[in-house]
Amino acid sequence: MKPQFEIKDINIINDILASDEYDSVKIKSHRILF
C-alpha cells in the first residue's frame, strides 16, 4: 500500500516558501526578529 506522505513530498515546503505572497511574510518576519 502506498504511504500517504513520502520523503519527496517534503518538496512542498520549499514550494510553499517560493509562493509569491509568501515573500511579504518573509520580509515582515525579518522585521520582527531583527
Next chain:
Amino acid sequence: MIYIIRHFKVKDNSKIWLNSREFNDWVEKYDLFELEYLNIYLPSKIDKAYVSSQTRAIKTAEHLGIAYQISDLLAEVKSKAFINTNIRLPKWLWLFVDRVLWYFNVTSYENRDMTHKRINEFIEKIDLSDDIFIITHGFFMKQIVRKFKSLGFLGDFDIRPKNGKIYELAKR
C-alpha cells in the same frame, strides 16, 4: 531553450495578522502593489514570450520591453482562506495551510491536479523547439520547471526562485 523568470518583487507593507476576509482581500490587492524594478539583460534570441495574465507579471514584461502573449495558464496558484472566521491568523499560516490543502487536492478551487492540468495545457500550446521566454510566479514556477525537467530539460535553479532572475532550461 526555455528562459523563465519570476516577476519583479512586490512591495508589500500590509499587516501580518488577518481574518479570513482580510486575507482574501489582501490576496486580491497583492497583484496591484508596486514592484521593485530591475534592469536585466535579456537573452539575445527570443522566439516567443509568454506572460502570466496577472498584473505583476504584465508590468514586468512591460518594463523589459518585450513583445509578449498573455496567458491565464501561467498565473500563480490562487490562495484563499481555508475557513471563514473573524479570528486573525498570521499571513504565513493562511498561506501555509492553503498550499498544503492544494497539495492534497482538497481545495474546492484550484488543487494540485488542476495546476498540473493547466501546465500540460500550456506545454501543448507551445513549440518546445523555439527559444521561449516565460514570465510567471514563484509557486507556479516550481511546478512548471519540474514538468520541463521531466520532459528532458536541464538547468540550475534556486530552491526559491529569485525575482527578476532569468533561469535557463536547455534540452538534454
